Amino acid sequence: MSMSQYDYIKDIARYALANDNNRLLETLYSLVDYAQQINKNNFALQLQSIIKEAQRRSSFLGNTHQLIEDAILNDIILESMMSDYSLTDLVCFPSVKKDLEYFIKERNSDEVLTKLNIPLSNKLIFYGPSGCGKTLAAYVLAGELHKSLTIVNLGAIVSSKLGETSKNLTKIFKKAVNERSVLFFDEFDSLGKIRDYDQDHGEMKRVVNTILQLFDFYTKDCIIIAATNQIQMIDDALLRRFDFNIKLDYPEQQQVKELIESILEKGKFRFDNLSRGNAIMNKCNNISYYTIKKTLLTAIKRTILDNELNSPCTIINTEIWEELIDDELVK
Numbered sequence: 001m002s003m004s005q006y007d008y009i010k011d012i013a014r015y016a017l018a019n020d021n022n023r024l025l026e027t028l029y030s031l032v033d034y035a036q037q038i039n040k041n042n043f044a045l046q047l048q049s050i051i052k053e054a055q056r057r058s059s060f061l062g063n064t065h066q067l068i069e070d071a072i073l074n075d076i077i078l079e080s081m082m083s084d085y086s087l088t089d090l091v092c093f094p095s096v097k098k099d100l101e102y103f104i105k106e107r108n109s110d111e112v113l114t115k116l117n118i119p120l121s122n123k124l125i126f127y128g129p130s131g132c133g134k135t136l137a138a139y140v141l142a143g144e145l146h147k148s149l150t151i152v153n154l155g156a157i158v159s160s161k162l163g164e165t166s167k168n169l170t171k172i173f174k175k176a177v178n179e180r181s182v183l184f185f186d187e188f189d190s191l192g193k194i195r196d197y198d199q200d201h202g203e204m205k206r207v208v209n210t211i212l213q214l215f216d217f218y219t220k221d222c223i224i225i226a227a228t229n230q231i232q233m234i235d236d237a238l239l240r241r242f243d244f245n246i247k248l249d250y251p252e253q254q255q256v257k258e259l260i261e262s263i264l265e266k267g268k269f270r271f272d273n274l275s276r277g278n279a280i281m282n283k284c285n286n287i288s289y290y291t292i293k294k295t296l297l298t299a300i301k302r303t304i305l306d307n308e309l310n311s312p313c314t315i316i317n318t319e320i321w322e323e324l325i326d327d328e329l330v331k
Helices: 005-017 021-037 041-062 064-076 094-108 111-115 134-144 162-177 201-217 252-269 274-283 287-307 318-329
Strands: 077-082 123-127 148-152 182-185 225-226 244-247
Touching: 005 021, 005 094, 021 041, 021 162, 041 077, 041 148, 094 111, 094 134, 094 244, 123 134, 134 182, 134 225, 148 162, 162 182, 162 201, 182 318, 252 287, 274 318, 287 318
Parallel strands: 123 225, 123 244, 148 182, 182 225
Antiparallel strands: 077 148
């Protein structure tokens, strides 16, 4: 039988009065999970902040070493947040969306699969050209699963001091386990690459071994997402640890159309020349989603600024957009 909010409150009171800090902390994190499941994301994030602040104060009072550890983690973590993105925000190939949908269904059916002794998938790697939705896909999964997303600063992890990289990785994984968050590594090849690197060969080998060990013992409650533009640079043994290797590639005509329509619909915009607009869309081969969206939004803004006396303007000057796309094509 699932617990109610009142059950959690009673357990929190019981463990607090008994000074059972370990079970108290475990119950508080369970309440965070429960709040995320019922879409009380702001409350979940606030409760996480309270827990972190209490742990920080405790460290300050009794453990100077831990205070230093927290400062290091603050440098390594770029951001920790709740995501409100959903699958509807991601334009991609049907095969990619199908994989993501099944991953979400699997995570939401964890009790059923666990009872059948079927292991849960919890590690994905997104690869492909820049600007094709790898980071957005991470936000989408965190949003759909109502989990906080922890974005890791790989530049801070890969320390110039030999031995520090493996230690920093262990700290990050431990923190993610405690918070049951989605751990997101962008530019993952900077950790897993096995050639064309300047650092000591033995150090990079130790880093890869550390990641392999952390992956193997990482709790199934947590999720790891990695992203890379250079999947060929990642150690094969490391790649095999991922449950899904998903390529997010340049859009084809159908995806370009979906992306453009989503942008136009949000602002109720339309092209001044529909035929020309369609012709420009046909030009968008080997151009990233990001570039297409950036150029169209720029064209919308410039059209509005050119017609400020007739504001609000919802007609897009396709000549402006075509010039911007042509500039991208010659880069």
